[in-house]
Amino acid sequence: MSVQRKRLLKRASESLGRRIGNGREYSVISEQDEPHHMHGGRIQETWVYQEEYSNAMKLKSKLVQQFKGKALEDVIPGKIISNNQGACYCIEAECDTHIKNTSLRKSREVILSDLKLLSGVGPARERKLKQQGYQSIRDLTKHPIWRESAQEFLSRVDLKDVSSLQSWFNSRLPKSHPLAHYLAGFCRSEDFAIIDIETMGLFGRPIILLGIAKSRASGLGISQFLLRDISDEAGALWELVSHLDGNSAFITYNGRAFDIPYIQERLAYYGIRSSLNNPHFDALHFARRAWRSRLDNCRLETVEKYFGVQREIDIPSTLIPEFYESYLKSRNVGPLVAIVEHNRQDLITLANIFSKLYDEWNI
Amino acid sequence: MIEEFVESLKRFESYKGQIEHVEVIPASTACYGKLEEPLPKTIEDYLSRKKIQLYSHQATAINRLRQGRNVIIATPTASGKTLAFNIPVFEVMSTDQFATALYIYPTKALTNDQLQVLRSLEKETGIRAVPNVYDGDTPSSQRSSIREKSRIILSNPYGLHQYLPWHYKWNSFLENLKFIVIDEAHVYRGVFGSNMALLMRRLLRICEHYGSDPQFILSSATIANPQEHSEKLTGREFEVISDDGSARGRKFFVFWNPPFIDIDRTIRRSAHQETRELLVLNVSKRFQTLCFTVSRQMAELISRWTREDLTQKSPKLVGAVAAYRAGYLPEERREIESKFKTKGLIGVVSTNALELGIDIGSMDSVIISGYPGTFISTWQQAGRAGRTTADSLATLVAFQNPLDQYFMKYPKDFFGRPHEQAIIDLNNQYIDLGHVMCASAELPVTSKDEKYFSNLDSSLAALKSQNLVRETTRGYVYSGLSRPVETVKLDNISDRIVKVVCSGKVLETLDLTKAYDEAFEGAVLLHQGDTYIVTELDLATQIAKVKQEDVDYYTEPLKTIDISVIKKYEEKNESVNFGLGELEVTESYYQYLIKKYDEVIGRQPLNLSPLSFVTVGMWFTITKEIESEIEGQNLDFEGGLHAVEHAMIAMAPLYAMCDRWDIGGVSTPIHPDTGQPTIFIYDGFEGGIGISEVLYYAIEQLFTATLRLIENCECSEGCPSCIYSPKCGNENSPLDKKAAIIILEKLLNTMRKDSNRPKQQDKSSTHKKE
Structure with missing residues (x-):
């Protein structure tokens, strides 16, 4: 390739990189600003408050400092698992939260x-x-x-x-x-599968962590499948699919519009055939009906605060892509700690919300 | 009838001299063809019920398609192209119960029009195809059912670009895809065409993934290079079918020049008023007439004026004239189309919205008000007139600009010219890179994909360097921070849409740049001949509020274009100063004119935030010595600069494989960033599209070719073959051919002297290591 074509290619890719970077899918707004609907802009526009944003950035640099040079296994206990689509990093935990159900x-x-x-x-x-x-x-x-x-x-x-x-x-x-x-x-309690994913954006990009929680006698059994790098995505997707069967009933928060179609899209991306037409309880719809009048919005974080849950480590979901991107670039596992913890908390909160909703209905 | 009409015009004393030329295009008789194999009975029955005998080109197309070949049908308007490809598609639908077909049209209006054609064919033949449109207007509640049940889906490239990442939802449609039909394929040229070509490769890559290998059917207006065009557009081999077998009546093509209105014979009467008069004449003769104008506003005004005229002359016909253009709501458009088809309307004044194949039947007469810029368009528009046996009329009304006047002066040149080439560039790195990135979000990209994308390795390396893709064991996977299809645009049409609202109801929609022209505060907006005053244009909400008010004036904004250099990429400072870099192009709207029948009756200041975009461009300066030498010879220096700019843009496609409409240019006797007379040539696309960069590297060849073009042109003062531009914002004025030759000769001389001197250091502002 000629020197000139090389220069051209470099500028073309820089221009593309800039425009893709400018197209980030959230805006940072100050506390006084009412999140307003964007006219004619992208379909899904989200926002994050200035204070949340700066706290998250502080957290990121703190984690980066704290875990400098540490290996993943030492920071987040788990194991590498392989399956016929690849491999991924699996983190398992239990907690004593129960999913309440009616008879x-x-x-x-x-x-x-x-x-x-x-x-x-x-x-x-x-x-x-x-x-x-x-x-x-x-x-x-x-x-x-x-x-x-x-x-x-x-x-x-x-x-x-x-x-x-x-x-x-x-x-x-x-x-x-x-x-x-x-x-x-x-549904039988053991068929409930609480699902929540963390991604590099709104569709069309890798899912970086898939979390699933299942009901056990002792409480919730949580499995999280993390990508050590993008090569792990197919393996992680397959691992999630292996944890499901035809009787599984999904419990999600906005999963009808987001998590489940996203997982389907990524499975298809790797040419893996699998249908996820299971029973599906999307708690976002119920939460909106139950609590909308009492809350500013029905983001999971907001509902959770209403129930008095305080997270020790947390980041707004919209910033997860940036946290993961920084891990990919530096290989410092610090930002992953926040992502994994965020996802684990989401799964637990989701179980709680699902249970609390029964108290609201008054039937 | 038509012939008598033309003769009577010629004889009429007050039209003397206005008919510059009448070209009589002889009638042709039908040439029928034969199919190698009989058609399924239901299709056969349908044809005989409709008394359709296949023309030779239709039969050949069907024969070739049945042999599995890809076919491009490039015959004139109204020659039955649609039937030629619908028959083989329906045949396959009847023999393979799972087969599907994708029809791609450049506009939504066309898609809706063709849907009706396909639905009626389904009904007539009883072959179940469940045709449906799937585009941005499709309600989400119907989408999944259309994807699953429809066997023929009609869409547009912009939609397809958005849907490809969701291919899994289309799996059964894609697995069974047998045909991709691209109608109006000549539209896909220049940067838009190159984008379309890569979009087709993305589509084919996904088809391969789902195990299908669809056949292509293209239909196109007459272009110079149908073979090359179809092959570049799709990457497949093609059979060209261009011998038109359809029957046609005679066509009278009249070149009409508005008369001089002053003694010095320098100023001609307004072409718009002349058009109105011709339309009134045509409509009064009960000729069904389609009049094409160059702008939306003129379509409205000419229809309004025509109706005013008819109120005096033949009041019964007032209701038989209407305007038609983009921006009308779909139901409004459909109503006009159907009224025209059923002869409820005799005259329609339209923008080029009716140039493409919307089925409104054939006209007796077409008036083309102003040369539309290409031969392809002119012949498409003229082709709207013409029935199988009767005579038809096409009238080109010239504007006073040099380009239109040239054709009036040398009509033979017009009729002897070949149609334009449709140019597609598969090596444009900006476009290529964008689509490889999109592809990497659809399926992982691997070395197997080299057959779809050229220079794949280097593209992937470049994307990787920006963290836009990541290399994985499965291939390259997209990992950028936003959706690639939102960043990669297929053309430079603004996707910011302004809604025009009248007492709470949406009257129409227009894109932002059009809103600046037509919907600023104080503007008179015309809609179906009614006048509305814009009371507010809110750029944040993208809403223009209007109130209906009957006024007899209209408005026209004035703007200036400014260019500033934001960042220099490279620079050569020898005797001639060349630069390449990021430019900001700003259009400032500062005033608007209030006009009545082409007369300016007032001016108002205009307070609008300027429209600007950042792009990549190249520039060079011309020294004082050249300027004074030209002025010493009593030539027009500014006219020379302007002419050089036009001719360079005309030659650019030779080096940058683009359409001249993809490039912008500005020439100025002094520019603040260079302090000297400067010519800028820039990409007409936000962020740049790689055209000016190629021109910068080929500048000496470009100068040489441009000089040769102008010098060897046989005209004396300039003509469309050299320095006239069909898209000039200054009416092709001033232009000076001799001055242009001197400028180019001097530039080339100094460059050659420089290159003979010992090599100076290259002052490139990028790193030397490359």
Whole structure:
């Protein structure tokens, strides 16, 4: 290649690097500023308060100092695991948080007593039917008009087919409806899989940490699959998939829009075929309905503070890509400590939120 | 009818001298073709029901496509290209129940228009194809069902660019992809074309991943290089089909020049008023007429004036004339299209929005108000007139600029000229790098991908050096801090859209640069012939508020373009001073004119924050000695600079493989950053696109070629072949051909003297080590 073409290529790549860097997906705003909707800008615009930002940057340099020259294994205990897609670093922990769930009997009762789940039944008609003595959908199997659809619904309930019930609910109720949460009573506790991922951005970039928490007798069993470098991504993805089966029921925070499609996208990126069409309880929708009026926003951190949880080490999620980027560049494992801890806390908080929601519904 | 009309115009005393030329393009009879194999019965039945006999070019296209070849059909407007590729697609749909096809159109309007064609073909043949549009307007609730059920999906390049990273959602569509149809393929030229070519490689790479190997069908207006163009656009081998077998009536192509209105014969009557008059004449004769204008505002004004005129002359026809342009809401456009098709409208005044294949049927007459800049466009527009048997009329109304006037003076030159080449550059490193980066976010990039991207190793190394990709055991994986498809743009159209709101309702939308021209505070905005006054343009919310008010004037903003050097990349300071670097190009809108029928009746100051963008450009200065020598010969120095700038831009595609519309230029007798007469040539793309850099390195060849072009041109004062530019912002004035020759000769002489002297140190501002 000629010297001139080399110069051109260098400038072209610098220009690209600059524009990609300018395109970072959050803005730092001062505490007085109301986060405003960007007009005509990117689809997903997030923000971080000035104070959070400077605290996070202070934390990063503190961690970098503290763990200078240390090896990953010495700082974050875990092990390297391999599978047929590659390898990754696996961190395991247990904690005594439990995922509260309602009994199958209770959720069945609550759900069947809502006649509006049948197409064509609105609040007025429901009142009328109840006056006529049709107290539950089970009763409606004898009704001349709603017999068929009541039978169809009841057969799904009897089969405990959560996926098909969820799609039924989605066509009749808002995603945030408490009944959609009560559906969780149809799942066995051991099938719950709380999932939360940390990424290098909003789609199209590597997932750097996949966290999964499962219910055990003693509490939550947490597994986190961390990328030592980007080469580990396929292995980490596969490790998560191996922890799931057809009965797994996902519990996430905004996972319908973010975590699950993101994982699917990355699996497809590496040409790994796997479908994640499991039952899915996205607690963000429920949290918004339950607490929106009491909170400024429904970010996980905000809800958590409302319940009085204080994190020792924390960084806003939006800054995780920068923390990981700094690890990749320097190989100093300090920033990873914050990322892993952040993810572990998110998983625990998610279990707590899921449980606390039952106290809110008053059914 | 048409012939009589033309004759009567010629005889009419007051039009004397206005018809500069009438070219009669003879009629041609139909040439039919034969298929090598019969079609499936349902398609056969459909054709015979519609009494369609296939023309030779249609039959050849179908035969070749059935042999598995990639085909480009480059025949004129209205020759039945669409049917030629829809038949083989539907045939495959009927034999392979899983087969899918992707149709790509350059605009959303075209996509919606063609959807109707495909739906009716599905209905007529009973072959299930479930055609649907998938683009930015598709409601998210319908998206997954379209991806899963539709076998023909219509979209546009901008959408595709956004959807490719989501390929997993398209897996069943992609696995079964049998055809990629690219309609209006001539549109993809210059930087836009190079981007499209790389987008196609990204698409093909993903198809390969899903195990499909689709066949390409391209359709294009007549261009000089259909073979090369299609092969560069897709990376595949092509069969060109350009022998038009369709029947056509005679066409009268009239060159119309507005008359002089002063004794000295220097000022001509307004071409806009002349256009209005011609349109009134055509419509009064009940010729269905499509009138093309060069701007949105003129489309509105000419339709308004025409209606005013008709109110006096034939009130019944007032409702039969309408304007049409981009920015109208889709339903509004569809209504005009269908009224035109059903002859509810006789006259439509349009921007080039109707130049591409929206199906509005064929006209009796087309008026082209001002040369549209390329032969490709002129013939596309003229092609809108013409029925299979009857005569048709096309009238080119000249503006007073030298380019339009040249064609009026030398019409033979116009009709003898070949169409432009569609140029695509596969070696542009800016474009290449951007798409390799996008690809790395779609699937890991490995050495297997060399067949899609040239110089892949060095591109990957460059991306890696910026941490935009990371090398992994699976290949190179994208790891930058924002989404690549947001940073890589396919063209330089602003994606900031301004909404025009009238009492709470959206009237129309326009992009930011258009809003600066048409929707500043105080502007008169025309919409469907009604006038609205802009009361506020809020740049933060991107909303322009307007109120309807009937006024008889319109507005036109005035702006200046300033260039400043922000960062020098390289510099050569010998006898001629050359520079290359980052430039900021600023357009300041300082005043607007209030006009009534082309007359300026007032001026108002304009308070708008300037529009500016940063790009890469090259410049060189011209010494005082050259300036005084030219002035000593009583030649126009500024005209010389301007002419050199135009001619260099005309020659640039030879070195930088771009379209001249991709480049901007400014020449000035004194520039604050150089302190000397300076010519700037810059990339018309935010952040630069690698054109000026190539020109900088090839400057001596570029000067030589430019000088040869001007010197050897047979004209005496300049012409479109040398120093006239079809996109000049100053009406091609001043221009001085002789001065331009002197400037170039002097520049080349000093450069040659310099290179014969012992080599001076290269004052490159980048590191010497490279």
